[in-house]
Amino acid sequence: xxxxxxxxxxxxxxxxxxxxxxxxxxxxxxxxxxxxxxxxxxxxxxxxxxxxxxxxxxxxxxxxxxxxxxxxxxxxxxxxxxxxxxxxxxxxxxxxxxxxxxxxxxxxxxxxxxxxxxxxxxxxxxxxxxxxxxxxxxxxxxxxxxxxxxxxxxxxxxxxxxxxxxxxxxxxxxxxxx
Numbered sequence: 001x002x003x004x005x006x007x008x009x010x011x012x013x014x015x016x017x018x019x020x021x022x023x024x025x026x027x028x029x030x031x032x033x034x035x036x037x038x039x040x041x042x043x044x045x046x047x048x049x050x051x052x053x054x055x056x057x058x059x060x061x062x063x064x065x066x067x068x069x070x071x072x073x074x075x076x077x078x079x080x081x082x083x084x085x086x087x088x089x090x091x092x093x094x095x096x097x098x099x100x101x102x103x104x105x106x107x108x109x110x111x112x113x114x115x116x117x118x119x120x121x122x123x124x125x126x127x128x129x130x131x132x133x134x135x136x137x138x139x140x141x142x143x144x145x146x147x148x149x150x151x152x153x154x155x156x157x158x159x160x161x162x163x164x165x166x167x168x169x170x171x172x173x174x175x176x177x178x
Contacts, residue, residue: 004041008049046082083153109135116156
């Protein structure tokens with residue numbers, strides 16, 4: 001499986017490379033992303049962003065990614081900001097938290113509390129009719145799936161603290177099923 005990582009200026013690129021070390025992947029910056037190039041890959045992973053404009057109030061900054069996500073049948077996973085881009089592409093509602101969530105916390109996934117690492121200021125408040133909420137935390141939806149297309153979003157960071165969390169296990173479970 002050929003994977004394209006779309007880097008939205010994540011701080012965690014080295015951790016992501018380590019997570020995917022057994023896979024064939026390429027990386028492009030958000031500004032270099034093109035649908036034609038992306039279509040040569042089997043899976044596109046939209047990564048998080050640090051110090052960038054939020055998706056909620058700056059959709060135009062992410063229009064290229066949003067349009068691709070809406071129009072493609074490619075397999076997609078969005079991580080953190082990438083999840084917010086996926087959610088926005090399918091008309092979910094995002095809300096800003098009073099303070100940034102950062103650290104290890106629990107999500108409820110398949111009726112089990114699972115530790116994950118999160119670092120985000122926005123959460124998915126409401127999902128649209130096209131999207132299913134797969135996991136939640138005490139402040140919002142943490143994991144989504146498109147009801148028809150092979151598209152997932154993880155608000156948390158599966159690449160971080162893999163020895164202390166289970167986010168990587170959820171990520172690899174998605175890779176097996178996608």
